[in-house]
Amino acid sequence: MFINRVQLIFLGFSSKRYKLRVFKASSNRVLPFILGLIFALVVGSQSFSSPPNTEILWDTYGIPHIYGKDARSAFQAFGWAQMQSHGNLLLRLYGQARGRAAEYWGEKYLESDKWVLTMGVPERARSWYSAQSPAFRSYLDAFAAGINTYVKEHGDLIDDSVEAVLPVKGEDVLAHLQRVLNFTFVVDPEKVGGVSSQEPKAGSNGWAIAPKHSANGHAMLLANPHLPWSDLYLWYEAQITAPGIDAYGASLVGIPVLNIAFNNNLGWTHTVNTHDGWDAYELKLTGDGYRFDGKVRPFETKTLSLKVKQKDGTLLQQPLVVKSSVHGPIVSEKDGFAIALRVVGLDRPGVLEQWWDMARSQNLTQFQKVLERLQLPMFTVMYADKEGHIMHLFNGQVPVREQGDFEYWSGMIPGDTSKTLWTKIHPYKDLPRVIDPASGWLQNANDPPWTTTFPQAIKASDYPLYMAPRFMDFRAQRSARMLAEDEKISLDEMIRYKHSTRMELADRILDDLIPAAKQYGNKLAKRAASVLEAWDRQANADSRGAVLFASWTQAINLDKAFSKPWNEKSPRTTPDGLINPKNAVATLETVAAKVEKTYGALDVPWGEVFRLKYSNVDLPANGGDGELGIFRTLYFAPSENGRFQSVAGDSYVAAIEFSNPVKAMALTSYGNATQPGSTHVGEQLPMFAKKQLRPVWRDRAIIEAHLAERKAF
Missing domain, CATH: 1.10.1400.10 (Aminohydrolase, alpha-helical knob region)
Incomplete structure (x- = not known):
């Protein structure tokens, strides 16, 4: 039963004389009257929070504001919304996550399919799907249903080539999640293959400012991921409101929950942390097996069938032999040696539900209880809330290792002994974390946790040598300088600092x-x-x-x-x-x-x-390369005549002040859609060029005033 403070004051319950007022009442009719009034108020509040219909209110920037009559309906509406904004991209990503992209679209996807199948993504997605709680499994099904229903009603707006992926199932969502998190962010396939790439790595900035360091006496949060402006890295800005949740933020396209978000009481952002969640083991081949602890062990082997679409539309079938050791799948064999990969998180299927529950949390205690599940394989968590708390958590699944420092585990690991084979993950209590530092501020610019604030609040000497490296690059130094040199920072100043291009x-x-x-x-x-x-x-x-x-x-x-x-x-x-x-x-x-x-x-x-x-x-x-010490990070690729064009960097930005009401400004640099014909493709880039953010519209009345489209279910 929930009664808000206004109701309590109305009933007189806030008075210290509460007991006298109830139990010394002169009439036996007073207590039933009060109880009846409480019941009416509670029922009324519950009916108000559960709208009779589910709606998507699209504002003029193409941001979907989802109002679900229940959680399942909200997930279905979010699936619909993502299809309207990114339908072609989403289906292509799901096709790749199945390991069937070459079957759908030809040989250029063959290497992608080999990687996904060798890593066991589709098979593991099915087991993860079965491992979900019944309620959350129904949410994944609802998200998939929203995708499928959109195409049934608007098939003319989706490319025929990607419709081969339909129908989408709940397990496809989990396959996509694995491909993005475990097999792109945690372990980059190009690093494994020794392939150099012009595409810059993922990065980010994050700030959390306590009331003592803010001009208005309220905690503030800055979210600022830097990702490529294409493919599985694209952000999708949205608001999700349903019984038990009212959160605003962004998710990566194809992910059914918000990955970076805030509500009326708290918010968080992620930065790519200096986390080592995978290792490459060198195995000595002997006969049909490999040496391990003085014995020869056989590989586990299975043969999969790959289909490759030819130019004439026919399918060419070829086998893919997948071999695994006790360490993990084999990715290469040469000159009597094989390389096996071991990746964290493959036994932890609750990532999406953890994100969902993070957005539903209302205070630091609840939020940390959710974080303790450690389902997210990596990413620093930068947190701030209305009560004035700020936190930096070096979040991730860090293997418990017997020996070696960070540099050792970044190299090739001997695979012939069980002494190097990790099997356990550090619990939450072991991870570097600071709450409410004396400085009043926290920053992360992809530097290790030791440099999150000054005076130093987390000491590297208190943690294993393999936990994180020791360095502070120029972007992180610039970040810390701006925070340290301004004793009282306002929301407008934080936004100005965010756009700093000083080298x-x-x-x-x-x-x-x-x-x-x-x-x-x-x-x-x-x-x-x-x-x-x-x-x-x-x-x-x-x-x-x-x-x-x-x-x-x-x-x-x-x-x-x-x-x-x-x-x-x-x-x-x-x-x-x-x-x-x-x-x-x-x-x-x-x-x-x-x-x-x-x-x-x-x-x-x-x-x-x-x-x-x-x-x-x-x-x-x-803006420019973070290696120059620029906080407003942009990466460029050569175009023509010695010129360069933006391909990555500042993507989604949110600046939040936990005042009453919460103030927030945001921008999705490239706009909130990629679907051909959408007016929202690239529409926010002129604001980006002017170093501007947009006001975040969260109240329904304000959203209605900026309404572009309404969809009711």
């Missing part, structure tokens, strides 16, 4: 490079030094000198450029100083000649070379 690396090294160029350089180097001296040390669209500096950093080896390397005792001010100024100037001369030849000027504006391009939008960019 921490430039602040660290230009004071050495410029005088060296003036002393040792030729005329071109001296002109380059003048450009760098006049530059604002930012990567804004109109910044002149940023292109020259970024080109110079690409041409030198930063790992060996500094006279003072990074030092754990001075994590925020090292590395520093040029170790070889003459060589640095010689490189500047070479780079300056190339920049002038390519762009016609040494001080070409940043936004003329680096472009924000998505769909039909093409704008001057601001």
Whole structure:
């Protein structure tokens, strides 16, 4: 039974004289009257929270606000919504997660299918589906039903080629989840295969600010993942409201729950943490098996059938032999050795339900109780709430290892002994965590937990050497600098800091490079030094000198450029100083000649070379590579004429202040849809270019005022 505070005050229950008022009442009719009134109020409140119908209210930015009459209906509506916004992409991702993409779309998906099938994704998805609680299994079925129903009603809006995936089942959702989390984020197939890629790795920024460090005395949270702007990395912004939940945030396309979210009482974001959740074991082959603890063990072997669609539409069938050792599946064999993979999380099927329950939590105690399940294989959790608590949790399934440091476990591990074979995971209590630090702020920019705040609140020496590495790169240093140097941060200031394009690396090294160029350089180097001296040390669209500096950093080896390397005792001010100024100037001369030849000027504006391009939008960019110490992170790929276009980086951003009511601003950089014909493809990029966020609309009346479309079920 739930009675809110207003009802209690109305009934007089908040008074210390409550007992006298009830038990000294002069009439026996008073108590039945009060109880009857309580019953009426409670029933009324329950009926109000359960709408008779399920609706999707689409606002003018293409954000679906889902109002479900129950949880199952909300999941079904969310499946429908994702299809309307990302239908072609979602079905293609699900086809890949089945390991049947080559069957549907041809040979270019063959390697993807081999990876998915070798990792056992479809088979494990079926077992995970059976392991769900009955209620949550019904939610997955409902999400799949929403997908299927949308296509039945709007098949003309979905590409014929992807309809081969239909009908979608609940187990497809779990297969997609595994492919995204365990076999893309935890273990990158390209790293396993030794393939170099131009696509940047996933990254993120996250801040949690306590009331003592905020201008308005309220806790604040900044969510800022950096992911590729395509494929399984795309974010989908949404609000989900149903009995027991009213959460706003974003999920990766195809995931049926919010991965980053907030409600009226709390919120969290994730950052990609320095987590080692997989290992490559080298096995010595002997006959048809491998050596393990002095004996020869046979491989477990099974043969699967791969179908590959040919250009004439026929299917070519070929076998795929999957071999496994006690460590895990074999990914390569050569010269008498095999490589086996061991990946965390494959025995923990409750990831989605944990995320769902995180969004339903109302305070830190409830939230931590959900986190203790440790179903999520990785990702730092940055948390803030209305009561003023903030938290950094180095979340993940960390193997319990007998020996070795982080660097050791990042290499090839001997697989011929059980001493290196981990079988247990550290419990929640073992993970690095800090709640309400003295500083009043927490940050993570993909640096280890030891540098989350200063003075240091989590000490590396208290944890196993393999828990996380020790470093603090320039983006993390920039992050900590902005938080530490402002004693009282407002929501507007937090948003401004989020958009900072200042290069921490430039602040660290230009004071050495410029005088060296003036002393040792030729005329071109001296002109380059003048450009760098006049530059604002930012990567804004109109910044002149940023292109020259970024080109110079690409041409030198930063790992060996500094006279003072990074030092754990001075994590925020090292590395520093040029170790070889003459060589640095010689490189500047070479780079300056190339920049002038390519762009016609040494001080070409940043936004003329680096472009924000998505769909039909093409704008001057601001922001850049995090290795330069830029907090507003963007990654670019070569396009034409020496220009570059955005392909990854700042994707979903949310800035939340836990005031009453909660204030929130957000942006999904590339818009909230990819489906052809949608007006929301790329529509938020102009705001991104202007360093703007949109107000988050959460109240129904405000949503109705910005309503673009209504769908009732």
